[in-house]
Amino acid sequence: MASYLKLDHIGKTFTRGAQKSEVLRDINLSIDKGEYVSIIGHSGCGKSTLLNLIAGLTEVSSGGVLLENKEVSAPGPDRAVVFQNHSLLPWLTVYDNVKLAVNKVFANRSGAERHDWIMENLSLVQMAHAKDKRPGEISGGMKQRVGIARALAMEPKILLLDEPFGALDALTRAHLQDQMMEIHARLGNTMIMITHDVDEAVLLSDRIVMMTNGPAATIGEVLEVPLERPRKRVDLASDRMYLKCREAVLKFLYERHRFVEAA
Amino acid sequence: MSLPAQKDEPVSRFPAPSQPEKAKVISLKQALPNNFDFKALGMTLLANTVPPLVVVLVLLAVWQVAFSHPGSSLPPPSEVWAQSWDLIIDPFFVYGTQDIGLGLRVLVSLERVAYGFGLAAICGVLVGAIIGQSVWMMRGLDPLFQVLRTVPPLAWLPISLAAFMDSRPSAIFVIFITAIWPVLINTAVGIRNIPQDYRNVAQVLRLNQVEFFFKIMIPAAAPYIFSGLRIGVGLSWLAIVAAEMLTGGVGIGFFIWDAWNSSRLTDIIVALVYIGLVGFVLDKLVSFIGAIVTRGTTA
Numbered sequence: 001m002a003s004y005l006k007l008d009h010i011g012k013t014f015t016r017g018a019q020k021s022e023v024l025r026d027i028n029l030s031i032d033k034g035e036y037v038s039i040i041g042h043s044g045c046g047k048s049t050l051l052n053l054i055a056g057l058t059e060v061s062s063g064g065v066l067l068e069n070k071e072v073s074a075p076g077p078d079r080a081v082v083f084q085n086h087s088l089l090p091w092l093t094v095y096d097n098v099k100l101a102v103n104k105v106f107a108n109r110s111g112a113e114r115h116d117w118i119m120e121n122l123s124l125v126q127m128a129h130a131k132d133k134r135p136g137e138i139s140g141g142m143k144q145r146v147g148i149a150r151a152l153a154m155e156p157k158i159l160l161l162d163e164p165f166g167a168l169d170a171l172t173r174a175h176l177q178d179q180m181m182e183i184h185a186r187l188g189n190t191m192i193m194i195t196h197d198v199d200e201a202v203l204l205s206d207r208i209v210m211m212t213n214g215p216a217a218t219i220g221e222v223l224e225v226p227l228e229r230p231r232k233r234v235d236l237a238s239d240r241m242y243l244k245c246r247e248a249v250l251k252f253l254y255e256r257h258r259f260v261e262a263a
Numbered sequence: 264m265s266l267p268a269q270k271d272e273p274v275s276r277f278p279a280p281s282q283p284e285k286a287k288v289i290s291l292k293q294a295l296p297n298n299f300d301f302k303a304l305g306m307t308l309l310a311n312t313v314p315p316l317v318v319v320l321v322l323l324a325v326w327q328v329a330f331s332h333p334g335s336s337l338p339p340p341s342e343v344w345a346q347s348w349d350l351i352i353d354p355f356f357v358y359g360t361q362d363i364g365l366g367l368r369v370l371v372s373l374e375r376v377a378y379g380f381g382l383a384a385i386c387g388v389l390v391g392a393i394i395g396q397s398v399w400m401m402r403g404l405d406p407l408f409q410v411l412r413t414v415p416p417l418a419w420l421p422i423s424l425a426a427f428m429d430s431r432p433s434a435i436f437v438i439f440i441t442a443i444w445p446v447l448i449n450t451a452v453g454i455r456n457i458p459q460d461y462r463n464v465a466q467v468l469r470l471n472q473v474e475f476f477f478k479i480m481i482p483a484a485a486p487y488i489f490s491g492l493r494i495g496v497g498l499s500w501l502a503i504v505a506a507e508m509l510t511g512g513v514g515i516g517f518f519i520w521d522a523w524n525s526s527r528l529t530d531i532i533v534a535l536v537y538i539g540l541v542g543f544v545l546d547k548l549v550s551f552i553g554a555i556v557t558r559g560t561t562a
């Protein structure tokens with residue numbers, strides 16, 4: 001059966017001058033429409049590289065990325081990215097940052113329609129009230145939310161999130177995780193999220209992709225998370241299945257593939 | 264040509280005169296919460312205007328004392344006032360085609376600067392943007408620019424006179440060629456320093472070249488571009504005065520040369536003050552525009 005997104009024997013080797021470093025080797029993964037997949041692994045193993053390959057921002061060295069059976073090699077709004085550090089344009093207001101994306105992707109819609117669509121997406125992440133602020137005037141969590149709104153506003157086939165909550169404090173992080181779950185439930189997007197956080201991975205994902213350490217990192221294990229949705233973090237804290245999944249990820253990361261100081 | 268050598272020396276004297284540090288106004292807040300603002304404003308104003316005024320007065324006094332004795336080589340301020348008061352009092356008089364107020368002369372010079380610097384700004388930003396995009400262009404051209412950049416404005420004049428065979432376009436070309444380098448180099452560096460994040464955003468949105476230029480490159484590089492423009496406008500003003508001395512016309516530069524030839528030292532001193540003030544205003548103007556345009560860019 002053809003899957004929605006297929007990573008087919010992907011490898012990536014960076015070359016700088018005569019120096020070659022193989023970062024990823026033989027990555028195979030199929031993702032269904034509407035699935036929420038997390039990628040977890042130690043720092044520097046190549047998670048961001050993998051996400052950039054899917055986004056088309058970096059070229060694959062071998063293998064291919066297939067979206068609905070078509071190979072993708074260049075970036076495009078069908079694979080919107082929420083970057084590790086929000087990447088809002090600081091000279092534009094919150095509204096204009098989203099507008100830049102909306103105007104480009106929905107050039108055929110009328111001005112009023114586009115305005116409504118921008119506001120709808122800002123409301124979705126509860127940022128409509130700050131639409132005229134610049135990124136420098138809002139908090140880190142708010143910036144990340146605007147980044148998410150910008151990505152959602154492109155109506156992407158796949159939403160790629162690179163540690164979207166990595167730089168946030170625990171409370172804000174929990175709040176945004178809840179919002180992400182709600183958005184996922186409402187819109188049914190396909191999401192691929194990189195994370196360092198085991199709880200976050202288990203709470204949000206349908207499947208967790210665990211990567212081995214680099215160099216030449218690959219997928220070590222894929223864990224299904226068979227928890228009912230909607231999920232409530234408080235109820236899950238003592239849920240046996242949740243704890244089992246959590247333990248499986250922890251064991252993978254800290255027993256079988258311990259973080260080694262890269263040479 | 265018989266120009267005294269020191270006349271083209273100001274080239275090396277950029278950046279423009281720095282302002283005195285803003286003095287702090289303290290601790291009125293608690294005492295007078297209601298009319299605090301007016302008092303503070305007044306105090307700030309005084310704190311910023313009184314020190315330079317005092318300095319100027321002291322300098323004038325020293326100058327007056329130093330050059331008052333008979334047979335001194337330069338005129339003291341009192342003599343400047345006595346002999347050139349018509350120039351000081353009315354900047355905009357017109358007594359004949361060659362006999363006009365310094366304000367009008369400055370405007371003539373400013374017009375040339377506007378053409379030369381405007382061209383330099385546009386070309387500098389465009390070429391800088393192209394060069395900044397390509398590592399190889401940068402590597403190939405940067406040494407050349409670094410060398411050309413140090414050529415003093417006046418050194419370009421003979422060549423441009425030979426090329427244009429007319430003084431007006433020559434003067435404008437000299438300004439252009441003097442002002443373009445800092446704009447170009449700064450723009451290129453600014454473009455090179457655009458964070459990869461912004462480029463990624465542009466790629467994901469599939470912005471085309473034109474959109475990328477106006478929506479990402481220019482705003483992201485704006486702080487660099489404006490510091491280049493600010494240096495460029497200063498250099499333009501230096502170049503126009505030097506160029507006009509040689510090419511004639513009714514600009515402020517030629518006025519100085521003319522006054523020197525007819526031994527009107529006091530007129531030269533007044534013209535120097537004009538030039539300094541206009542240069543200062545130009546510098547502040549560009550940095551003010553820059554501050555408005557780049558507001559938020561560094562967040």
Ligand SMILES: Nc1ncnc2c1ncn2[C@@H]1O[C@H](COP(=O)(O)OP(=O)(O)OP(=O)(O)O)[C@@H](O)[C@H]1O
Pocket residue numbers: 014015021023041042043044045046047048049050214
């Ligand atoms: N452009 C590049 N050229 C050369 N090597 C690169 C490049 N980008 C990444 N790498 C290397 O690839 C490896 C993986 O980097 P990557 O950013 O994908 O890690 P990561 O898993 O996202 O880490 P983190 O969790 O800290 O974000 C690193 O060893 C890095 O040095």
Ligand SMILES: [Mg+2]
Pocket residue numbers: 047048049084162
């Ligand atoms: Mg990363």
